[in-house]
Amino acid sequence: xxxxxxxxxxxxxxxxxxxxxxxxxxxxxxxxxxxxxxxxxxxxxxxxxxxxxxxxxxxxxxxxxxxxxxxxxxxxxxxxxxxxxxxxxxxxxxxxxxxxxxxxxxxxxxxxxxxxxxxxxxxxxxxxxxxxxxxxxx
Numbered sequence: 001x002x003x004x005x006x007x008x009x010x011x012x013x014x015x016x017x018x019x020x021x022x023x024x025x026x027x028x029x030x031x032x033x034x035x036x037x038x039x040x041x042x043x044x045x046x047x048x049x050x051x052x053x054x055x056x057x058x059x060x061x062x063x064x065x066x067x068x069x070x071x072x073x074x075x076x077x078x079x080x081x082x083x084x085x086x087x088x089x090x091x092x093x094x095x096x097x098x099x100x101x102x103x104x105x106x107x108x109x110x111x112x113x114x115x116x117x118x119x120x121x122x123x124x125x126x127x128x129x130x131x132x133x134x135x136x137x138x
């Protein structure tokens with residue numbers, strides 16, 4: 001795991017970049033990193049809980065679903081700017097087309113459903129790897 005966090009001088013933006021191995025530990029490492037990155041930013045408890053949950057869900061999907069042999073790589077990037085945070089999680093898989101959650105499968109399919117319900121915006125970008133991104137008003 002490698003972590004880079006930077007705040008450009010005289011700029012409200014700050015960036016987190018985290019490289020993870022496609023492993024069972026990746027979601028917990030991502031949760032810890034986003035919690036540390038969010039410290040001292042005056043986020044209320046509910047917003048921090050939502051942010052942490054969404055990061056965990058998207059990273060979990062990047063561990064479980066890509067069509068690559070482990071240990072593939074996962075990249076987590078986050079940026080605070082102008083009252084919101086944008087998070088991007090990129091894996092080495094070939095991508096997917098988002099589908100509505102199948103209510104008949106009650107034990108899975110909640111990651112993208114939670115993004116739909118909680119994020120202010122989200123999407124999938126397949127221009128370089130498979131990236132799921134979301135934005136959350138903070």
